Amino acid sequence: MVGQYRGLFKTPGVKGFVVAGFIGRMPMSMLGIGVVLLISAITGSYAMAGAVAATTNVSFAIAAPLSGRLVDRFGQHRVIFPLATLNALSLASLMVSARLGLPDWTLFASGFAVGATxxxxxxxxxxxxxxxxxxxAKLHTAFAFESVADEVIFVTGPALVTVLAxxxxxxAGLMVALVCMLGGSVAFAVQRRTEPPVQRVRAGRGSPITIPGIALLSCVYLALGAVFGSVDxxxxxxxxEHGVKGASGFLLAAFAGGSxxxxxxxxxxxxxxxLRSRFVRALGVFVVGLxxxxxxxxxGVLAVMLFLAGLAISPTLITGFSLTERLVPPSLLTEGMAWISTSIGFGVALGAWAGGRLTESFGASSAYALSLACAVLAAVVGVGGSGLLRLPEAPSPAKS
Structure with missing residues (x-):
């Protein structure tokens, strides 16, 4: 098993962009819970905390395909430098607004700016x-490795930000997130040797979201994002509620650990x-696990169950990104990948907002029913529309 992954790093420059990309996207697991912990500590309201976190995720969801299109058109390094700088300033503004007790609208405005950049x-x-x-065949293993890297981030990030906060x-947690984002993004951008070349976009190509298969995947990941946002x-x-708020990061780490x-x-x-069969089966397993x-x-029992539920996350994400790579023209690939991220972002925002409302109205244990309902919805949409994901299968690679 290890040999399959070891072979990925023989290409010059790969190790550098993998490490920088890992550090640079650490904040994706730290921002949500970091904002919730900060705002709930200041206001005492999980509904307010969820609303600010949702605002951040919604603005990210709106902006991600746009930034992806800019990357496809102008190249990664030309987009990363200005956006990373603006993102750092926006996150600093959110923390300053909270620290100074400024009106609530400043929290929402800063949160929106954080997501948009x-x-x-x-x-x-x-x-x-x-x-x-x-x-x-190496691309499957590469996407699997990146999914594992994402889950390592989601194991360590929530625990780290919870301990710090x-x-x-x-x-403290958001400060560390800011440093990781800025340092990792800049280090990633300066590695030009492995940056994909900018490809000429053919006239009339439009957006990847107009491809039926990508539209279906986006709907599925919208529902899955709601699972992630509500569970967080x-x-x-x-x-x-159980008097162990400091353990929340470790509970979320169990969820990511299974993945x-x-x-x-x-x-x-x-x-x-x-790929289609793998995708729909993973969705079914996710529902059963939740x-x-x-x-x-x-x-304690919740930690075990979250770990088991998380076992279906990586297979679903790996197959989803692999399907996207097959469905989208190379000149629109970054934007196509971003549509998956933007769908998850919208879902996370909706899940965090609805989860906060239900938690305050009915308690946390009852609110988990929302997470389960969203997983069922994802499976129904994915299985029902799976015909749009049929692809001509490449010859099976020989086993090594």
Whole structure:
């Protein structure tokens, strides 16, 4: 299994962009819970915290395809430098607004600016892998590796920001996120050797969202994003209700940990069933895995169940990005990948907002029913529209 991954890093320049991309996208797991912890500590309201976090995610969801199109047209380095600088200033503004007790609208305005200037660095990393290994069996392993890297981020990020916010001060987690974003993004941008070349866009190509398969994937990931957003916020409230708010990051790390384990296994295998079949099966497993969490009232049991539920996340993301790479023209690849991110972002925003409302009205344990309902919706849409994802299968690679 290790050998499959080791072979990815023989190409010159790969290790550099992988490490920089990993550091630069650490904030994707830190911002949401960091904002929730900061705003809830200041206002005492999870509804307000969820609303600010949702604003950030909505603005990111709107802006991600636009920044992806700019990257496809002008190149990664020309877009990263200005957006990373603006993002750092926006996040600093959010923390200053909270620190000075400025009116609520300043929190929403700053949160919107943070999301609008956030980089879809994961899409850019995957675009580099596609440029290196597009059309080969190595791309499946590369996407699996990136999914595992994402889950390592989601294991360590929430735990780190929770410890910093609860044991140091509420701002510490977001400060670390700012440093990681700026440092990692700049380090990624300066590595020009592995940057995909800018390709001429043919007239009339339009946007990847007009491709039926991409539109379907976007709808599925909208619902899955709602699962992620609601689980994040509800889990923080669940731990708080049980007097162990500091454990919320570790509960979320269990959710991501299950995905990390399955991603390592999934990427090491040579699959003979189609991408479409893998995708719909992963959705079904995700629903089954989430069933128990709506009926749990113990923190320890919840951690185990979140780990088991997380086992289906990586296979779903890996196959989704692989389908996107096959469905989208190379000249629009970054934007196509960004549509997956933007759908997840919208879903996370809706899930965080609705999760906050339901938590305050019915309690955290009952609010988990929202997460389960969104997973069911994702599976229904994905299975029902899976005909749009049928692709001519490439010959099965020989096993090594």
């Amino acid at each position: 956030s980089l879809s660095l994961g899409s850019m990393v995957r675009a580099r892998w596609s440029a290196l290994h597009g059309g080969s 609860t044991m140091v001060n509420p701002y 916020l509800i889990t923080v409230a669940f731990a708080d 990390m384990v399955s991603g390592l296994w999934f990427g090491s295998r040579t699959w003979r069933i189609s 069933l128990p969490i709506a009926f749990i009232s113990d923190v």
